[in-house]
Amino acid sequence: MLLVSGGLFLRSLDRARQIELGFEPDGLVLASAIPAENGYDRAQRLDLYSRARDRIRALPGVEQAAWIQWAPLATVSEGGPVWIDGQPPRTGEQAFSAMWASVDADYFATTRISLVDGRSFDGRDIDTGKQVAIVNQTVARHFWPNQSAIGRSLVVRGQRVEIVGVARDGKYLFIWESPRGMVYRPMAQEPTDRATLLVRSNRDPSGLMADLQGVFREVDPVVRIFDIRTMGEHLVREGGGFLAFELGAMFTGIFGIAGVLLAGIGLYGMIAGGVAQRTQEFGVRIALGAKRRSILRDVLGRAVRLASIGIAGGALLAAFAARGLRTLLLDVSPFDPVTYLVVSLLLVGVCLLAAFIAARRATRVDPIVALRAE
Numbered sequence: 074m075l076l077v078s079g080g081l082f083l084r085s086l087d088r089a090r091q092i093e094l095g096f097e098p099d100g101l102v103l104a105s106a107i108p109a110e111n112g113y114d115r116a117q118r119l120d121l122y123s124r125a126r127d128r129i130r131a132l133p134g135v136e137q138a139a140w141i142q143w144a145p146l147a148t149v150s151e152g153g154p155v156w157i158d159g160q161p162p163r164t165g166e167q168a169f170s171a172m173w174a175s176v177d178a179d180y181f182a183t184t185r186i187s188l189v190d191g192r193s194f195d196g197r198d199i200d201t202g203k204q205v206a207i208v209n210q211t212v213a214r215h216f217w218p219n220q221s222a223i224g225r226s227l228v229v230r231g232q233r234v235e236i237v238g239v240a241r242d243g244k245y246l247f248i249w250e251s252p253r254g255m256v257y258r259p260m261a262q263e264p265t266d267r268a269t270l271l272v273r274s275n276r277d278p279s280g281l282m283a284d285l286q287g288v289f290r291e292v293d294p295v296v297r298i299f300d301i302r303t304m305g306e307h308l309v310r311e312g313g314g315f316l317a318f319e320l321g322a323m324f325t326g327i328f329g330i331a332g333v334l335l336a337g338i339g340l341y342g343m344i345a346g347g348v349a350q351r352t353q354e355f356g357v358r359i360a361l362g363a364k365r366r367s368i369l370r371d372v373l374g375r376a377v378r379l380a381s382i383g384i385a386g387g388a389l390l391a392a393f394a395a396r397g398l399r400t401l402l403l404d405v406s407p408f409d410p411v412t413y414l415v416v417s418l419l420l421v422g423v424c425l426l427a428a429f430i431a432a433r434r435a436t437r438v439d440p441i442v443a444l445r446a447e
Contacts, residue, residue, distance in 0.1 A: 074387055074390045074391040074394050075325050075326075075328045075329035075332055076325075076326075076329035076330075076332070076333065076391075076416045076419070076420070077387075077388070077391035077392075077394075077395060077412055077413060077416050078321070078325040078329070078391070078394060078395065078398060079321075079322050079325035079326035079329045080409075080412035080415060080416055081395060081398060081402055081405055081407065081409060081412055082318050082321035082322035082325060082326075082398075082401075082402075083318075083322045083326075084402075084405045084409060084411070084412055085318045085321075085401075085402045085403040085404070085405050086315060086318035086319060086322055088403050088404045088405060089248050089249070089314075089315050089318055089403050090315070092244070092248050092249075092403075093243075094145070094146075094243055094244045094248065095145075095186060095241055095242055095243015095244055096145060096184040096185060096186050096243055097184065097185040098304040098305060098308060099304075099305075100136075100273050100274060100275065101183075101184070101271055101272065101273055101303065101304035102271075102272045102274065102278055102281055102282060102285065102301070102302070102303055102304070103144055103269055103270065103271055103272075103300065103301070103302055103303070103304060103307055104269070104270045104272070104282075104285050104289070104298055104299075104300065104301045105144075105267065105268070105269040105270070105298070105299055105300045106121075106125075106267065106268060106269075106270070106289070106296050106297065106298050106299075107266060107267040107296075107297070108121050108266070108267075108293075108296050109266035109267065110296075110297065111295055111296055113296075115264055116264075118264040118265070118266070118268075119260070119261065119264035121292070121293055121296060122140050122177075122260065122264065122268060122270075124292050124293075125270065125288065125289060125292045125293075126138050126139065126140060126177065126270065128288045128291070128292055129270070129272055129284075129285060129288050132274075132281070132284055132288070133276070134274045134275050134276035134281070135272060135273070135274045135276070135281075136273045136274060136275065137179055137182050137183035137272075137273045138179070138183060138270060138271065138272045138273070139176065139177035139178070139179040139180040139182070139183040139184075139270070139271055140175075140176065140177045140180070140260055140268045140269065140270050140271075141174055141175070141176045141177070141180055141268065141269055141271060142174040142175045142176070142260075142265045142267070142268055142269075143174055143267075143268075143269060144269040144271065144307060145184075145243065145244065145245060146244060146245070146246065146247070146248065146307070146308060146311050146314045147269070147307075147311055148311055149267075150172060150174075150245070150246060151172065151173055151174065152170060152171060152172035152173055153170060153171075153173075153230065154168035154169065154170055154171075155168075155169060155170070155171045155173075155212070155227050155228060155229050155254070155256060156168055156169065156227065156228050157216055157225070157226070157227060157228075158226035158227060158228055158233050159226075161228070169212075169215055169216075169254065170254065171208075171211075171212055171229075171253070171254030171255060171256050172245050172246070172253065172254065172255045172256070173229055173230065173255070173256040173257070173258060174255075174256075174257060174258070175257075175258045175259065175260045175262075175263040175264070175265050175268070176194070176257050176258070176259070176260055177194075177259075177260050178193060178194040178195055178196075178198070178259065178260075178261075179193075180194075180257070180271070181193050181207075181240060183271050183272075183273050184271060184273075185273075186240050186241055186243060187240070187241045188207070188238050188239065188240055188241070189210060189239050189240070189241055190213075190221060190222065190223055190238065190239040191207070191222075191223045191236070191237050191238030191239055192237055192238050193207070193238060194207070194237075194238075194257075194259040194261070198237075198259040198261055198262060199261050199262065200261060200262050202262075203235060204232060204233065204234045204235065204262060205234055205235050205236070205237045205258075205259065205262075206227065206229060206234040206235070206236055206237070206256050206257060206258050207236070207237060207238035207239065207240055207256075207257040208222060208227070208236055208238075208239055208240070208254070208255065208256050208257070209239070209240050209241070209242050209243070209254065209255040209256075210239060210240070210241060210242045210252075211242055211252045211253060211254045211255070212227075212254040212255065212256060213236075213239045215254065222236045222239055223236060223237065223238070223239070224236065227256070229256050229258070234256075234258070240255070240257065242255075243255070248308075248314055248315070248403075249403050269300075270285075271304075272285065278303045282301045282302070285298075285301055286298065286301065317401065318403070321398075321401065333419070333420065333423055336383070336420070336423065336424070337423045337424070337426070337427045338427070340376065340379065340380070340424050340427045340428065341427035341428070341430060341431055343379070344372065344375070344376055344427065344428045344431035344432070345431040347372075347375070348372060348431050348432065355368050368432070369429075369432050369433075372428060372431065372432035373425060373428050373429065373432055375428075376424055376425065376427070376428030376431075376432075377421070377424070377425070377428075379424070380420065380421055380424035380425075381421075383420075383424075384417050384420050384421065387420075388413060388417065391413070391416075392407070392408055395407035395408065
């Protein structure tokens with residue numbers, strides 16, 4: 074039962090790694106900062122973000138760098154209701170909800186999120202300019218199906234913003250989530266209290282992370298930098314990424330392997346005890362001309378029968394338990410035939426190995442000794 078559960082989690086983890094995230098994680102390194110902890114006001118935060126980003130872009134091997142309020146699939150996020158300007162939700166009506174985040178102008182180039190319509194943020198989108206936003210395809214489809222969203226207006230966090238671009242859909246909170254709305258605001262217009270810098274590079278990540286720490290210390294030694302890691306590490310550690318499947322596979326796998334060892338030792342002890350009781354019988358059969366091969370088949374056949382009964386019962390228990398895991402699995406049936414087959418073959422192999430070790434004693438019986446005992 075434990076091995077099947079672990080196998081289902083492993084299969085889910087494999088499916089999770091194949092999911093289209095909407096951005097390209099390879100080559101990305103993250104570093105986070107909370108300048109508001111040091112009392113930095115709006116202008117000081119924006120200045121810090123700008124100076125750190127520009128210095129890091131100048132590092133050897135760095136292709137792009139951009140800030141975002143919170144990294145994709147992070148435990149920290151923001152969101153709420155959004156609506157078309159001039160059309161607020163009626164009383165009692167469920168408003169459309171979307172996530173939102175402030176990003177640098179080069180965020181989409183850094184993460185390689187493609188824009189399907191309109192433009193990215195640029196120098197026009199400053200604090201004193203027209204308030205703008207980029208929405209994802211889910212938002213555009215919801216409010217303006219089969220129409221262009223460019224030039225339309227939404228109310229986000231109580232503020233009217235004009236849409237200048239539409240970005241491809243992606244995963245924002247959980248890799249298993251259904252398509253959800255996302256609204257991006259330019260960091261120049263909304264410099265947030267905290268932010269995460271995403272750096273795309275072709276360098277070795279460990280060397281780059283050391284350089285990032287050095288740059289931040291030079292730019293502003295007062296502000297604390299934390300969570301410097303690769304995007305791959307981020308996806309594994311965060312609960313919205315691969316963490317749930319990693320932990321599920323690890324814990325059920327550990328207990329499952331312990332169960333296999335105990336089952337193998339128990340089966341060996343039972344078969345060995347049976348062989349010891351039949352030692353004289355085997356000796357007589359060998360003395361009368363029985364082949365040692367047939368003795369071995371006899372013992373292994375009994376072990377296979379016992380193992381088959383145990384595996385059948387375990388499969389039923391596993392199927393019952395796996396039904397409770399249905400909500401934790403990703404594109405994998407709790408009755409996945411591949412998982413059940415692999416686990417069954419593994420257990421049969423362990424049982425045969427344990428039985429073979431015990432059966433060798435039976436084939437080594439000296440018929441003269443056995444006949445004297447008779």
